[in-house]
Amino acid sequence: xxxxxxxxxxxxLFKKNLASFWEIYRRNTMGLIGLFFLIFFGLLAFxxxxxxxxxxxxxxxxxxTLHPPTPGYWLGTDNLxxxxxxxxxxxxxxxxxxxxxxxxxxxxxxxxIGIVSGYYGKTVDALLMRFTDVxxxxxxxxxxxxxxxxxxxxxxxxxxxxGITSWAGTARxxxxxxxxxxxxxxxxxxRAIGAGGTHIMLxxxxxxxxxxxxxxxxxxxxxxxxxxxxxSFLGMGDPTxxxxxxxxxxxxxxxxxINMAWWWLLPPGIFVVLVVLSFTFVGYAxxxxxxxxxxxxxx
Amino acid sequence: MNxxxxxxxxxxxxxxxxxxxxNLVKYFxxxxxxxxxxxxxxxxxxxVSFFIRRGETLGLVGESGCGKTTTGRTVLRLHEPTKGSIxxxxxxxxxxxxxxxxxxxxxxxxxxxxxxxxxNPRMTVGEIVGEPLLVHGLTNVQERTKRVHEVFAEVxxxxxxxxxxxxxxxxxxxxxxxxxxxxxxxxxxxxxxxPVSALDVSIQSQILNLLKELQQKHGLTxxxxxxxxxxxxxxxxxxxxxxxxxxxxxxxxxxxxxxxxHPYTQALLSAIPRANPExxxxxxxxxxxxxxxxxxxxxxxxxxRCPVAVDxxxxxxxxxxxxxxxxxxxCHLAN
Numbered sequence: 205x206x207x208x209x210x211x212x213x214x215x216x217l218f219k220k221n222l223a224s225f226w227e228i229y230r231r232n233t234m235g236l237i238g239l240f241f242l243i244f245f246g247l248l249a250f251x252x253x254x255x256x257x258x259x260x261x262x263x264x265x266x267x268x269t270l271h272p273p274t275p276g277y278w279l280g281t282d283n284l285x286x287x288x289x290x291x292x293x294x295x296x297x298x299x300x301x302x303x304x305x306x307x308x309x310x311x312x313x314x315x316x317i318g319i320v321s322g323y324y325g326k327t328v329d330a331l332l333m334r335f336t337d338v339x340x341x342x343x344x345x346x347x348x349x350x351x352x353x354x355x356x357x358x359x360x361x362x363x364x365x366x367g368i369t370s371w372a373g374t375a376r377x378x379x380x381x382x383x384x385x386x387x388x389x390x391x392x393x394x395r396a397i398g399a400g401g402t403h404i405m406l407x408x409x410x411x412x413x414x415x416x417x418x419x420x421x422x423x424x425x426x427x428x429x430x431x432x433x434x435x436s437f438l439g440m441g442d443p444t445x446x447x448x449x450x451x452x453x454x455x456x457x458x459x460x461x462i463n464m465a466w467w468w469l470l471p472p473g474i475f476v477v478l479v480v481l482s483f484t485f486v487g488y489a490x491x492x493x494x495x496x497x498x499x500x501x502x503x
Numbered sequence: 504m505n506x507x508x509x510x511x512x513x514x515x516x517x518x519x520x521x522x523x524x525x526n527l528v529k530y531f532x533x534x535x536x537x538x539x540x541x542x543x544x545x546x547x548x549x550x551v552s553f554f555i556r557r558g559e560t561l562g563l564v565g566e567s568g569c570g571k572t573t574t575g576r577t578v579l580r581l582h583e584p585t586k587g588s589i590x591x592x593x594x595x596x597x598x599x600x601x602x603x604x605x606x607x608x609x610x611x612x613x614x615x616x617x618x619x620x621x622x623n624p625r626m627t628v629g630e631i632v633g634e635p636l637l638v639h640g641l642t643n644v645q646e647r648t649k650r651v652h653e654v655f656a657e658v659x660x661x662x663x664x665x666x667x668x669x670x671x672x673x674x675x676x677x678x679x680x681x682x683x684x685x686x687x688x689x690x691x692x693x694x695x696x697x698p699v700s701a702l703d704v705s706i707q708s709q710i711l712n713l714l715k716e717l718q719q720k721h722g723l724t725x726x727x728x729x730x731x732x733x734x735x736x737x738x739x740x741x742x743x744x745x746x747x748x749x750x751x752x753x754x755x756x757x758x759x760x761x762x763x764x765h766p767y768t769q770a771l772l773s774a775i776p777r778a779n780p781e782x783x784x785x786x787x788x789x790x791x792x793x794x795x796x797x798x799x800x801x802x803x804x805x806x807x808r809c810p811v812a813v814d815x816x817x818x819x820x821x822x823x824x825x826x827x828x829x830x831x832x833x834c835h836l837a838n
Contacts, residue, residue, distance in 0.1 A: 392615075398606065
């Protein structure tokens with residue numbers, strides 16, 4: 205009876221928090237545009253395979269290769285006669301998957317290193333931060349290319365490589381926030397009651413750096429998608445899957461430029477830009493919601 | 504100081520004394536710049552000695568920056584002491600290793616001044632109050648909830664507050680949450696670090712009475728830090744007056760207010776506002792500001808502002824001595 209009433213309480217509070225979150229978020233035009241496109245791409249990734257018939261992706265003979273956009277083939281065909289629009293839709297799933305998965309890996313590593321480093325300080329901090337610096341200063345593209353080449357082209361490897369190389373900035377940001385949170389009185393209080401390091405990091409610091417983690421994940425996801433495109437374009441992608449990067453790769457290799465086949469080269473590029481932009485917009489908007497100092501004053 | 508000179512005092516602490524602090528020193532280093540050597544220290548606490556008997560309240564008063572809060576935190580080893588000993592129940596806390604100290608924290612707790620920032624905004628009140636139990640190994644949720652509800656009742660919180668968040672409470676209620684959290688592990692000593700100075704006057708007396716009530720019920724011992732002399736008088740059995748990192752005078756509450764011996768105490772007491780305008784105030788006004796704790800004055804630290812200072816005060820540091828039974832003072836002129 206009591207617990208029921210209590211759960212209702214928590215639910216009401218959650219709804220209230222969500223409502224006030226939305227109240228601030230919806231004032232941000234950039235954030236709304238970003239959110240709209242994210243939902244659009246999300247649906248595309250989710251429903252993609254049901255929207256296009258497999259036959260449009262089959263190599264279908266000589267007659268319809270490199271055909272400009274016409275009804276039926278709204279974005280034309282490539283040099284093997286495959287439908288560009290169908291490829292774009294199917295490729296959405298891979299791009300988003302790589303983005304989200306790599307961002308998750310990257311944020312997990314970055315958050316752990318950032319919190320541990322910031323909380324313990326001194327030697328631990330010095331060691332972890334020098335390690336982070338190494339990842340920050342190594343030229344990113346050669347490192348990623350070398351790792352991708354070493355591990356071989358598969359989707360899993362791409363996710364791993366991007367995740368493992370992009371956490372350094374996050375670790376820095378999380379560390380700085382940890383330094384601020386750990387000086388707050390409630391953390392001192394937790395120490396005063398005899399809480400150990402793990403307890404304090406999990407129960408007090410992590411929840412209070414979480415807003416930063418949300419906002420940063422979205423930004424890292426954008427970078428990860430761009431990285432996947434770059435890797436695929438350079439030929440390190442998974443050749444068995446269609447992704448936007450792979451489409452660009454083949455378009456470039458097979459002479460889309462020379463043949464003036466703009467319908468082959470432009471759409472995947474525009475899609476990549478749109479997804480990255482929408483992730484970035486949402487990231488900035490979240491940053492503004494969670495960081496009252498950045499909010500407009502007219503509230 | 505001379506307390507240390509007396510033999511066998513740390514070895515055999517009488518049983519009725521819960522906490523005995525001897526010559527406690529806490530210096531904070533000032534780093535002039537990156538990779539540069541520390542050359543200066545803020546001498547926040549510079550040789551403070553006192554003891555607290557079981558079940559009593561020792562008040563600690565002084566101006567802002569005199570080191571009373573640092574003393575409280577250093578006693579709990581929230582700051583590592585630079586020197587001195589802290590004997591709690593016959594055990595020197597400075598000699599405890601991390602894990603042993605962590606377990607010992609069950610017996611000592613602290614109530615902070617600011618009831619706003621000392622509660623984690625992302626935890627429910629139930630979680631906050633139950634946290635000491637969780638930390639000390641009571642992982643069973645039902646037992647913990649039961650105990651939290653018991654403590655809620657003791658400090659005057661309602662059961663439905665359990666799942667609320669701190670921002671939904673007023674200052675006085677938050678301080679009740681702070682008290683609930685401090686008493687839940689059945690501690691012996693509670694450091695009250697200005698627990699009422701952030702609250703408005705009508706709430707202050709409620710919280711003070713609650714603290715007194717809990718003390719009687721559970722036989723708690725308080726180290727009560729405050730800058731409000733009336734509050735300290737109301738709650739304390741004995742009172743210590745601090746000035747610039749040193750203890751100036753320490754005696755029973757009545758004695759201190761009736762026969763203050765140290766000129767600084769006299770000045771402080773004369774500054775208490777009286778409700779009756781007919782009473783002619785004979786105020787002792789102190790000239791100047793509190794000197795910097797980085798370069799404290801020579802001899803008696805109070806001499807530049809002392810109305811009765813003599814030449815000796817500028818050179819020789821006064822001893823901490825017991826001039827009457829239970830009346831300690833550090834002044835050359837006190838008899």
